Every structure is written in C-alpha cells, then in structure tokens.
Amino acid sequence: MTLGEGSAMLAIEPLDAALARGARIYAEIVGFGMSADAHHITQPRAEGAALAMRRAIEDVTTTLGAPGLDSQTWASRVGYINAHGTGTPTNDPVEAAAIHQALGELAPRIPVGATKSLTGHSIGAAGAIEALATVLALDAASLPYTPGVSEVDPTFNLDVILGESRPLDPQRDIALSNSLAFGGLNAVLALRRYSV
Numbered sequence: 001m002t003l004g005e006g007s008a009m010l011a012i013e014p015l016d017a018a019l020a021r022g023a024r025i026y027a028e029i030v031g032f033g034m035s036a037d038a039h040h041i042t043q044p045r046a047e048g049a050a051l052a053m054r055r056a057i058e059d060v061t062t063t064l065g066a067p068g069l070d071s072q073t074w075a076s077r078v079g080y081i082n083a084h085g086t087g088t089p090t091n092d093p094v095e096a097a098a099i100h101q102a103l104g105e106l107a108p109r110i111p112v113g114a115t116k117s118l119t120g121h122s123i124g125a126a127g128a129i130e131a132l133a134t135v136l137a138l139d140a141a142s143l144p145y146t147p148g149v150s151e152v153d154p155t156f157n158l159d160v161i162l163g164e165s166r167p168l169d170p171q172r173d174i175a176l177s178n179s180l181a182f183g184g185l186n187a188v189l190a191l192r193r194y195s196v
Contacts, residue, residue: 002087004119008128010135027135030174031059031190039184044091049084049098052186053176057102060174060190075103078110078190079172080143082134084180085114086121087149095180096156110172113137113161117148127179131189134177138193141168168193 011023018025033055037048060074084095100107115133122129137143145161152160173193180186 002116002121004116004122006119006122006129007125008132010128010132025194026139028192028194029189030063030192031056031061032188033057033059033190034187035184036186037184041183042090044094044180045184046094046097046101048184049095049178049180049186049188050101052180052188053098053102053178056176056188056190064192074174075106077172077174078103078106078176079169080134080137080175081110081112082130082137082175082177083112083114084126084130084178085116085146087114087117091180093153093156095178096153096158099158108157108159110159111143111161111166112158113144114146114149115144117146118144127177127181127187130179131177131191134175134189134191138168138173138175138191141170141193142166143168 012029015028033052035048035051037045039045039048057075058071061071081099084091086092103110115130116126119129133144143161143166145163145165149160149162175191177189177191
C-alpha cells in the first residue's frame with residue numbers, strides 16, 4: 001500500500017435547491033449503506049463490506065422507488081464500482097468476495113476500478129477523494145482505469161478496468177463508491193449520473 005496526501009470536498013444539497021439556484025449538478029447521491037463488524041483492526045471481513053453495499057442498494061430502492069422496482073432491479077443498474085482497492089493481499093481478495101456476496105451473478109459484469117493507484121491511500125480523506133472521483137466519472141460518463149495494474153488475480157472474477165478508460169453504459173448509471181476502514185467500519189455511497 002502506498003500512502004498519499006490529499007483532500008476533497010463535495011457540496012451536497014437537496015436537488016430542488018440546487019436547481020433553484022442554477023447550480024451545476026455533477027451527480028446525485030441516491031443511496032448510502034454502512035456496517036461496523038468490528039472484526040479486526042486491520043483485517044477486513046467480506047461479510048461486513050457486502051452488508052454495506054447491500055444497504056446502499058436497498059437505500060436506492062427507498063430513494064428512487066417506483067412501483068415494481070426492487071433492490072435487484074436497482075442492483076442491475078450498477079455500472080461502476082470505485083473499489084476501496086488498496087492493492088494489498090489482505091484487502092483486495094476480501095473486497096472481491098464482498099462484491100460477489102452483495103451483487104451475486106451481476107458482480108462479474110460490473111466494471112470495477114481503483115483510484116488509489118493514482119492518489120495513494122490518504123487514510124481519513126480517502127473516502128471523500130474516491131467519492132469525488134466517482135462523481136467526476138459519472139459526470140463525464142467515462143470510467144477511469146486502474147493505472148499500474150496489468151494483471152488481475154483470476155479468482156476475483158471481476159471486470160477490473162485496465163489499460164484505458166471506458167464509457168459508462170447509459171442504462172447502468174449508478175455507481176458504488178466503497179470505503180472500507182480500519183476496525184471493520186464500512187461505508188458505501190450509491191451515486192447516479194445526473195440527467196435533466
């Protein structure tokens with residue numbers, strides 16, 4: 001793991017307020033999930049991270065709920081995951097397992113990227129930095145690749161974005177931004193590309 005320094009800040013406000021003042025809207029927060037499994041100070045646990053992802057998707061169902069649309073339907077709209085992705089033998093296999101636990105048969109078809117390979121791990125600021133990267137990816141409809149990675153462990157069975165960025169599938173306009181912290185504190189934002 002490479003440590004980094006940095007910070008990010010996002011202005012968050014109700015959509016009607018942003019529209020009323022003519023703000024430039026980059027994305028919408030449509031769900032949030034968290035868990036605190038307290039498993040180990042530095043050893044992540046797949047079940048805790050998966051629970052946070054499932055809760056974020058369930059929250060999307062509540063936020064954007066429409067008749068006949070359940071959490072599985074919203075899960076099928078996930079078109080990008082910004083992984084916590086520390087690039088360590090401890091985190092990456094566990095996070096891959098968590099993605100599979102949370103998203104089941106959809107998991108291998110969802111593009112996954114890890115922006116820590118660009119920024120390093122800025123510890124407490126990492127979640128905000130990665131949320132910002134996810135927002136900008138959605139706004140540009142362009143999913144960043146994971147620099148410095150040329151080969152992915154095949155046991156992960158994930159579609160890790162390598163080599164060059166990819167366009168966002170307009171039918172899959174929801175992204176998850178995973179933050180898996182020390183002590184099993186997991187937080188996942190579900191973000192959606194804003195369109196008028």
